[in-house]
Amino acid sequence: MKYGKYLVFVLVVSLVVMGSLLAGCGGGGGDETTTTAAPSGAAFKFGLAGPMTGQYANYGASHKAGADIAVEELNAVGGVNGGEVSYVTGDDLGDPKEAVLVAQKFIDDKDVLFVNGHMFSGATLAAGPKYDAAGLPMMSPSATNPDITDLGAYVWRICMTDAVQGEGLAKYSVDTLGYSKIAIMHSDNDYGRGLADAYEDAVKAAGGEIVAREQYTDGDNEFKAQLTKIKQAEPELLFLSGYYPEGSKIAQQAVELGLQVQMLGSDGFASDELAILGGASVEGMLVSTFFDYSKPDEDVQAFVTAYKAKNDDANPDWFAASAYDVIMLIASAATEAGSNDRGAVNEAIAAMDGYDGITGRIEFDENGDVIKPLNIVVVKDGELSTAPQQP
Amino acid sequence: MEYLLQQLINGLMLGCLYALIAVAYTMVYGIIELINFAFGELFMFGAFIAIAMTSQQITLFGQNVSMPAMTFFLAVPIAMAVVGLMGVFIERIAYRPLRAAPRLAALISAIGMSILLANLAQAIFGSKQVKFPDIPLFTSADGFTKAFTLGGAQITYLQVFVLCMTVVVMIGLTMFVKHTRLGRAMRASAQDKQTSALMGVNVNRVIALTFLIGSAIGALAGSLYGAVYSFARPDMGFIPGLKAFIAAVLGGIGNIPGAFLGGIVLGMAESLGAAYLPMGSQYRDAFAFVILILLLTFKPSGLLGSPISEKA
Numbered sequence: 001m002k003y004g005k006y007l008v009f010v011l012v013v014s015l016v017v018m019g020s021l022l023a024g025c026g027g028g029g030g031d032e033t034t035t036t037a038a039p040s041g042a043a044f045k046f047g048l049a050g051p052m053t054g055q056y057a058n059y060g061a062s063h064k065a066g067a068d069i070a071v072e073e074l075n076a077v078g079g080v081n082g083g084e085v086s087y088v089t090g091d092d093l094g095d096p097k098e099a100v101l102v103a104q105k106f107i108d109d110k111d112v113l114f115v116n117g118h119m120f121s122g123a124t125l126a127a128g129p130k131y132d133a134a135g136l137p138m139m140s141p142s143a144t145n146p147d148i149t150d151l152g153a154y155v156w157r158i159c160m161t162d163a164v165q166g167e168g169l170a171k172y173s174v175d176t177l178g179y180s181k182i183a184i185m186h187s188d189n190d191y192g193r194g195l196a197d198a199y200e201d202a203v204k205a206a207g208g209e210i211v212a213r214e215q216y217t218d219g220d221n222e223f224k225a226q227l228t229k230i231k232q233a234e235p236e237l238l239f240l241s242g243y244y245p246e247g248s249k250i251a252q253q254a255v256e257l258g259l260q261v262q263m264l265g266s267d268g269f270a271s272d273e274l275a276i277l278g279g280a281s282v283e284g285m286l287v288s289t290f291f292d293y294s295k296p297d298e299d300v301q302a303f304v305t306a307y308k309a310k311n312d313d314a315n316p317d318w319f320a321a322s323a324y325d326v327i328m329l330i331a332s333a334a335t336e337a338g339s340n341d342r343g344a345v346n347e348a349i350a351a352m353d354g355y356d357g358i359t360g361r362i363e364f365d366e367n368g369d370v371i372k373p374l375n376i377v378v379v380k381d382g383e384l385s386t387a388p389q390q391p
Numbered sequence: 392m393e394y395l396l397q398q399l400i401n402g403l404m405l406g407c408l409y410a411l412i413a414v415a416y417t418m419v420y421g422i423i424e425l426i427n428f429a430f431g432e433l434f435m436f437g438a439f440i441a442i443a444m445t446s447q448q449i450t451l452f453g454q455n456v457s458m459p460a461m462t463f464f465l466a467v468p469i470a471m472a473v474v475g476l477m478g479v480f481i482e483r484i485a486y487r488p489l490r491a492a493p494r495l496a497a498l499i500s501a502i503g504m505s506i507l508l509a510n511l512a513q514a515i516f517g518s519k520q521v522k523f524p525d526i527p528l529f530t531s532a533d534g535f536t537k538a539f540t541l542g543g544a545q546i547t548y549l550q551v552f553v554l555c556m557t558v559v560v561m562i563g564l565t566m567f568v569k570h571t572r573l574g575r576a577m578r579a580s581a582q583d584k585q586t587s588a589l590m591g592v593n594v595n596r597v598i599a600l601t602f603l604i605g606s607a608i609g610a611l612a613g614s615l616y617g618a619v620y621s622f623a624r625p626d627m628g629f630i631p632g633l634k635a636f637i638a639a640v641l642g643g644i645g646n647i648p649g650a651f652l653g654g655i656v657l658g659m660a661e662s663l664g665a666a667y668l669p670m671g672s673q674y675r676d677a678f679a680f681v682i683l684i685l686l687l688t689f690k691p692s693g694l695l696g697s698p699i700s701e702k703a
Contacts, residue, residue: 214672221627222620245520245622255535258540
């Protein structure tokens with residue numbers, strides 16, 4: 001069996017290669033400081049934490065692009081409490097281990113007033129306790145894990161948890177849209193599964209029926225076996241919980257199999273890339289999002305215009321909008337407090353009644369979790385526009 | 392019944408894609424006995440070149456570049472030619488210098504090549520998923536993939552095209568290896584390089600030719616895979632490369648009809664496993680490995696392979 005041993009060796013090597021390809025990309029984080037002119041008051045300087053390089057760098061890029069617009073706007077009106085607005089970036093690669101190092105760097109920099117980030121739940125769970133112990137407020141734009149706000153009084157976020165989103169989408173499906181036979185297809189990662197679980201429970205509670213539930217692995221390309229099963233169950237609505245690269249293919253293959261059903265995608269689908277990749281087959285798909293760029297509100301459109309001007313005419317995604325909202329929210333808290341001081345700012349955030357951001361009205365409950373409306377958009381002519389029926 | 396038929400067709404079509412890659416894989420393996428880890432990357436380059444040629448515009452190194460937007464049926468031969476030459480070049484710089492070295496050295500060189508090519512693709516095409524332009528012949532006017540119904544099961548025209556291509560390539564290669572002078576030289580070199588050289592076979596040239604053909608078919612498989620799933624991404628070649636390797640081993644490594652059969656068996660197993668086993672869709676990637684382990688235990692030479700005699 002010399003031959004067989006050789007094959008086993010090859011399989012082991014290939015697993016190692018797969019691992020290193022997944023983990024490897026992107027080495028040291030290049031950190032940079034932007035604009036530091038002579039401030040008249042204490043500077044309003046913050047840390048911007050997220051994956052700036054590596055395989056998740058596209059999320060970090062959106063985060064930074066949104067933050068840049070907030071910084072520019074605030075400086076145009078004289079800064080915050082007379083202090084110039086600037087930031088330092090901390091590259092966590094989306095990795096919990098790196099996130100702890102980034103947290104230490106920000107804590108040691110006494111000029112850093114708060115941290116905008118981290119973006120991912122894993123990174124936030126790792127770094128959160130350090131910020132809390134050091135008394136440096138941090139606010140995540142996008143970490144949805146339920147445990148995050150239990151980390152301490154200095155840890156905030158402005159996105160709703162997966163459980164809250166799942167429940168909201170279930171009510172929307174059953175009560176607003178009036179569907180009763182619903183199928184679920186979800187990614188097998190924590191996000192996709194957690195959201196699908198919450199959705200399934202809430203659909204049943206609302207009197208709907210789950211006729212099929214299938215899953216897939218991120219990076220899969222072939223979904224026809226699962227979709228054929230779903231087709232047999234004859235659902236009225238197919239809820240997809242995952243990300244758009246797989247979602248666009250699921251929609252395409254559903255059409256190829258003749259499965260004609262209304263689809264509803266989770267917030268991981270909320271990107272113009274969905275429409276670019278999916279083409280005709282994603283037209284009419286409903287998508288849950290934390291930011292609807294087609295909303296006619298004045299401040300939303302001002303942000304979209306500013307973003308497009310700086311980013312090749314691309315529409316901002318909800319990561320960019322949330323990064324903007326975090327800064328604007330804390331700037332308004334600091335103005336209320338009247339000083340650019342870590343402790344005073346944290347107290348002012350806790351004392352806020354609510355804040356009207358471009359991602360909707362943000363209110364914190366006693367735990368620091370956010371209460372916020374859900375937006376539904378529909379794919380129409382290759383763009384995401386406000387769906388006719390809102391939750 | 393309709394359900395079973397649809398799942399069988401899903402499996403057959405998936406199997407065809409695996410088979411096409413496996414045929415190319417097994418040919419190269421058969422002659423140099425090296426797992427060409429860079430194969431998945433050549434497959435990926437095939438898809439990207441086909442996309443670049445059929446697009447109006449594409450982003451290269453972060454810059455927008457105008458492209459000829461030629462027809463798919465012209466773009467694929469170009470992709471095959473370019474990737475075929477890449478394969479020859481890789482063999483020349485990464486494998487030939489190590490031919491006399493222990494197997495492990497060549498294997499490590501192959502892994503290095505694979506990582507190099509994947510990162511090169513990421514630098515050139517970016518890390519985002521790129522859409523494969525619709526092929527007019529297989530797409531209806533309103534942008535959907537054209538399909539027809541057979542006994543209640545849906546089949547797309549593109550899938551039929553892939554099926555035909557796979558069968559043609561499999562038969563063509565089998566004929567080539569069995570009935571031409573060059574094919575005979577290939578088989579001879581595979582058995583014993585030294586003796587073949589003594590008999591006047593230019594072994595280096597034969598191996599280069601094997602890489603040319605194998606890589607070109609890899610590119611064909613890549614562009615068809617990209618077209619079927621409508622995308623390309625720098626890491627797209629890894630899993631199909633692994634599955635093709637399994638398919639090739641299943642069929643009996645080095646055996647071309649065997650690789651075809653292995654691919655079909657694998658596709659069917661994944662599709663039917665996901666369809667009928669409880670929680671099947673969760674474990675579909677595991678089926679391939681389970682089948683491989685069972686086969687290696689009970690019939691290590693593969694479905695159509697002849698018993699293996701270790702070569703000197």
